[in-house]
Amino acid sequence: MSTRGKKQHLPSAKRPDGDPRRDGFIESGEVLTTNQGVAISDNQNSLKAAPRGPTLLEDFILREKITHFDHERIPERVVHARGSAAHGVFRPYASMAEYTKAGFLQDPAIETEVFVRFSTVAGGAGSADTARDVRGFAVKFYTAEGNFDLVGNNIPVFFIQDAIKFPDLIHSVKPEPHHGMPQAASAHDTFWDFASLLPESTHMLMWAMSDRAIPRSYRMMEGFGVHSFKFVNAEGKVHFVKFHWKPKLGTHSLLWDEAQQISGKDPDFHRRDLWEAIEAGAYPEFEFGVQLIPAADVQGFPIDLLDPTKLVPEELVPVTPIGRMVLNRNPTNFFAETEQVAFHPGHLVPGIDFTNDPLLQGRLHSYLDTQLIRLGGPNFHEIPVNQPRGCPFRNLQRDGYMRQRVDQGRVAYEPSSLDEGAPAQSPAGRGGFATFLEGVEGEKVRARPESFFDHYSQAALFWRSQSPIEKDHIVDAFGFELGKVQTRHVQQRMVENLQNVDGTLARRVSEQLGLNLGEPPAVQAKSPVETSPALSLLHDPVTSAASRKVAILVADGVDGDELALLKTALEKAGAVAKVVGVRGGQIATGNGDPIAVDHPLPTVASTLFDAVAVPGGAGHVNALRANPRSAFFVAESFRHLKGIYAATGATALLEDAGVVHGEGTTQDIPGVVVPASGGTTPKDIQAFIEVIAKHRAWDRLRKQTTAASA
Numbered sequence: 269m270s271t272r273g274k275k276q277h278l279p280s281a282k283r284p285d286g287d288p289r290r291d292g293f294i295e296s297g298e299v300l301t302t303n304q305g306v307a308i309s310d311n312q313n314s315l316k317a318a319p320r321g322p323t324l325l326e327d328f329i330l331r332e333k334i335t336h337f338d339h340e341r342i343p344e345r346v347v348h349a350r351g352s353a354a355h356g357v358f359r360p361y362a363s364m365a366e367y368t369k370a371g372f373l374q375d376p377a378i379e380t381e382v383f384v385r386f387s388t389v390a391g392g393a394g395s396a397d398t399a400r401d402v403r404g405f406a407v408k409f410y411t412a413e414g415n416f417d418l419v420g421n422n423i424p425v426f427f428i429q430d431a432i433k434f435p436d437l438i439h440s441v442k443p444e445p446h447h448g449m450p451q452a453a454s455a456h457d458t459f460w461d462f463a464s465l466l467p468e469s470t471h472m473l474m475w476a477m478s479d480r481a482i483p484r485s486y487r488m489m490e491g492f493g494v495h496s497f498k499f500v501n502a503e504g505k506v507h508f509v510k511f512h513w514k515p516k517l518g519t520h521s522l523l524w525d526e527a528q529q530i531s532g533k534d535p536d537f538h539r540r541d542l543w544e545a546i547e548a549g550a551y552p553e554f555e556f557g558v559q560l561i562p563a564a565d566v567q568g569f570p571i572d573l574l575d576p577t578k579l580v581p582e583e584l585v586p587v588t589p590i591g592r593m594v595l596n597r598n599p600t601n602f603f604a605e606t607e608q609v610a611f612h613p614g615h616l617v618p619g620i621d622f623t624n625d626p627l628l629q630g631r632l633h634s635y636l637d638t639q640l641i642r643l644g645g646p647n648f649h650e651i652p653v654n655q656p657r658g659c660p661f662r663n664l665q666r667d668g669y670m671r672q673r674v675d676q677g678r679v680a681y682e683p684s685s686l687d688e689g690a691p692a693q694s695p696a697g698r699g700g701f702a703t704f705l706e707g708v709e710g711e712k713v714r715a716r717p718e719s720f721f722d723h724y725s726q727a728a729l730f731w732r733s734q735s736p737i738e739k740d741h742i743v744d745a746f747g748f749e750l751g752k753v754q755t756r757h758v759q760q761r762m763v764e765n766l767q768n769v770d771g772t773l774a775r776r777v778s779e780q781l782g783l784n785l786g787e788p789p790a791v792q793a794k795s796p797v798e799t800s801p802a803l804s805l806l807h808d809p810v811t812s813a814a815s816r817k818v819a820i821l822v823a824d825g826v827d828g829d830e831l832a833l834l835k836t837a838l839e840k841a842g843a844v845a846k847v848v849g850v851r852g853g854q855i856a857t858g859n860g861d862p863i864a865v866d867h868p869l870p871t872v873a874s875t876l877f878d879a880v881a882v883p884g885g886a887g888h889v890n891a892l893r894a895n896p897r898s899a900f901f902v903a904e905s906f907r908h909l910k911g912i913y914a915a916t917g918a919t920a921l922l923e924d925a926g927v928v929h930g931e932g933t934t935q936d937i938p939g940v941v942v943p944a945s946g947g948t949t950p951k952d953i954q955a956f957i958e959v960i961a962k963h964r965a966w967d968r969l970r971k972q973t974t975a976a977s978a
């Protein structure tokens with residue numbers, strides 16, 4: 269704001285009026301100024317007619333400050349309002365020249381800067397991160413040929429097939445207009461009323477009720493372009509392409525109970541996770557992949573590639589990895605970057621083109637239109653985060669609100685003979701975006717192709733491809749969401765709709781809701797593959813302890829050696845070990861050495877960690893046992909199938925938590941690691957790290973279920 273202010277050192281810390289309280293102020297060496305650059309000599313008091321008198325209208329400093337404040341908020345995004353972002357880089361593995369002429373995909377030596385914004389869809393800007401919702405996954409590539417925005421989601425299909433239904437969809441999921449509830453939730457009557465009347469939403473609903481809609485982290489979810497796009501190479505050859513992002517850390521989710529608790533314990537859970545990982549140098553990585561279908565094969569392809577409620581199973585067309593994105597820098601200023609970034613699926617570069625997916629076509633209008641209102645006019649491309657980088661930029665667009673650029677000369681039109689340097693269109697054959705030539709013929713109609721009316725074959729494929737645990741979660745999610753619906757006929761209609769997906773699914777949901785169902789309909793459309801293992805999160809999970817958060821519970825008297833051993837080994841495995849103390853400040857080990865506490869126990873919860881460890885030390889274990897929060901922490905971790913480590917001397921806490929019942933019962937509980945005898949050894953910690961790497965001890969659930977049903 270003031271470089272000029274830098275030079276203006278205040279001679280004394282004393283206030284001009286001699287107020288002694290000023291002595292405690294920090295003098296930074298920089299002087300505050302107004303927006304006009306006038307130095308401010310008092311930023312504590314407004315101008316008054318005497319200390320007890322009225323404030324004077326003349327106070328231009330006060331009025332400028334308050335007026336700016338009054339206008340600090342811009343309209344939030346109508347959808348995807350809640351988001352978090354990061355800067356990074358992308359590099360292709362090899363040249364993709366065979367398929368596309370897009371410059372940023374030609375050469376592995378070319379690194380392209382990116383800005384990525386992850387988001388939820390339904391909630392407002394201040395809503396909790398862990399709502400059950402689709403996640404936005406929007407990437408801006410600052411390529412040397414201009415910006416390419418891939419504005420995708422973490423689910424590969426969408427609720428609707430035609431853009432004309434989007435306002436209805438969003439109105440149904442947003443808080444109900446009469447009372448403004450519920451925030452960031454689809455579990456209410458209007459959403460399910462709409463969804464149950466729109467069979468095309470069924471496939472997406474299956475995904476939204478699955479664990480995909482409650483990711484553990486933005487760093488651990490897939491991304492999809494959803495629509496089919498086109499790759500066009502230099503010879504004009506076309507492939508239809510589906511875009512994929514695969515996270516290096518694998519795809520992992522929260523449990524629904526956890527997600528709901530985190531909404532209160534840390535509404536910024538995903539934002540914090542992304543920020544902290546990048547600050548710690550654990551840069552999130554995603555592999556960019558494509559499914560390619562030659563244009564000539566599209567006609568006879570068993571799936572309609574223009575239908576955004578359909579995916580292409582990876583077993584039918586494998587995903588070819590083509591590059592890697594690393595997110596390596598946090599935004600400097602949330603508003604300037606994360607809030608003001610403007611994505612648009614219409615920001616394309618030569619070599620990539622649209623298809624006639626009617627949802628995609630409708631989006632092409634919406635994003636430019638929304639930025640005009642949201643960012644206050646047509647010059648939002650001048651905001652630094654939106655500016656193209658590393659490519660020539662010049663055009664004849666002029667003026668408008670908040671124009672920053674000072675355009676030169678008298679020529680703002682083309683063609684012109686008055687300014688030889690004025691920009692002209694790119695000559696044929698010298699690059700430039702050229703829409704792929706495609707014949708279009710037909711009557712103007714408001715209609716959909718016949719194939720769009722298959723609403724269930726892929727919803728059923730998704731269901732069939734899930735593991736038993738994931739199926740349970742889907743049933744419970746439908747049970748929860750529809751259980752919140754108060755209109756009985758809406759519940760009934762939705763569950764009858766699910767009968768078209770799978771009879772067992774519908775029956776199990778109906779049992780939770782206390783509904784009676786008739787026989788399921790017999791006819792079901794066939795999918796070209798019977799199951800698609802790639803659709804299951806638990807099919808072939810990536811296991812890694814990297815960046816997993818482990819709480820080490822400590823009180824005075826903790827065994828310092830054991831604590832150090834645990835911390836070092838966990839950190840060596842890439843995990844984040846945090847000392848959670850019964851109080852803040854410092855804890856003394858058994859030897860009297862001070863240990864810094866990262867989090868006092870009352871400020872955190874087990875739901876904010878992936879695992880918990882309790883070192884030994886008699887005094888410390890007794891102190892933990894005396895604090896009911898400790899046993900609760902362990903019990904909740906256990907219930908959420910998290911890894912638990914307890915040193916030999918700490919197993920009494922496991923008993924308090926109800927994890928074990930008596931000596932000797934600890935060894936065969938999945939995910940619970942207790943040394944066989946004596947002190948903690950590196951082997952024990954290794955066993956604990958392996959548990960953490962698996963994300964959750966699902967076997968514990970099976971064991972509990974078997975025990976309960978025995």
Ligand code: HDE
Nearest residue numbers: 345348385404405406420421431434494630631634635638
């Ligand atoms: Fe969006 N969507 N959308 N959407 N969308 C917006 O643009 C819209 C759709 C997606 O982090 C808005 O700048 C329509 C599908 C993401 O800034 C708005 C239709 C997919 C983001 C808009 C769709 C998306 C948005 C709101 C149906 C996945 C956040 C603010 C025709 C492929 C980008 C804004 C960010 C944002 C409209 C459907 C993804 C209003 C009309 C399908 C990730 O323009």
